[in-house]
Amino acid sequence: MGRRAGSARPDATPPPPELAEPVARFIEHLASERRQSPTTCRNYQRDLLRLASHLTDRQWSWAGLDSHGLRGYVAELSRQGLGGRSIARHLSSIRRFYDYLVREALVTDNPALGVRAPKAARRLPGVVDVDQLNDLLEPPPDDDPLTVRDRAMFELLYSSGLRVSELAGVNLGDIDLKQGEIRVVGKGDKQRLLPVGRKAREALATWLNLRTGLAREGEPAMFVSQRGGRLSVRSIQLRLERWGKHQGAAQRLYPHLLRHSFASHLLESSGDLRAVQELLGHADISTTQVYTHLDFQHLAKVYDQSHPRAQRRPRTDPEG
Known part of the structure; x- marks a missing residue:
């Protein structure tokens, strides 16, 4: 009980x-x-x-x-x-x-006014391994328009590190496939211009060829539902989770996981924290610094696996 x-x-x-x-x-x-x-x-x-x-x-x-x-x-x-x-x-x-x-005049002062709680441990965001992401984003064999749309969305999420709300808000005029650029509106209505990678551009071009068969006349949204209107944030979340299960992902997929992976992989390769901050649209670099911890975890893991004197071996003699 x-x-x-x-x-x-x-x-x-x-x-x-x-x-x-x-x-x-x-x-x-x-x-x-x-x-x-x-x-x-x-x-x-x-x-x-x-x-x-x-x-x-x-x-x-x-x-x-x-x-x-x-x-x-x-x-x-x-x-x-x-x-x-x-x-x-x-x-x-x-x-x-x-x-x-x-x-109620039962006490004269409040002892809790000057007392603060210890800082909560900051949870590190999850990350998908680069090789696993490559496998997950491979185009499925079927050419169903919704599957093609989903792959284009997820490629763009990972390619440009978008928030899911930013992805849902993308309009046709926001993307220039020839230049490989996308303009998004982030928190506080702040705009930023981001690069779009080759794989994402290819997936988007394939989707655009099929989009006209689904979208309502005059609909500006890049990603539309079966009913022809803008796809909602919740629908994107559910479609990504379903995609992960279908592709045999080792963990549950959600939009922020792809954004975290984008940031961590970019920082791992470049070491440029300021650039990652700009790409993510973080107002404060302290928000971006969590990815330095992720990068160190990766380095520590490589060190432990590779350095001849890094691994601690169990002691076989309890008296020794």
């Missing part, structure tokens, strides 16, 4: 009434006056009862918790395995609860 919703950890000390009752009144305030959802109320209750149990163990009151004591609690949450995002949520619950206690 799972833990009861809204309760503290199963090994926690139950808080006494002087700690539990203000939490109950606060949850009632959230539900009745603030119209918060039952799920939100349960999350607040769970977080606050966990802190109340911590205070009970130390024989502290709500008024007795200061910023120093709260930092100690944050450190304890981290030792218990909570990540930065979860701790930030706990602090948000505590901060709002103490705002309520101050208004």
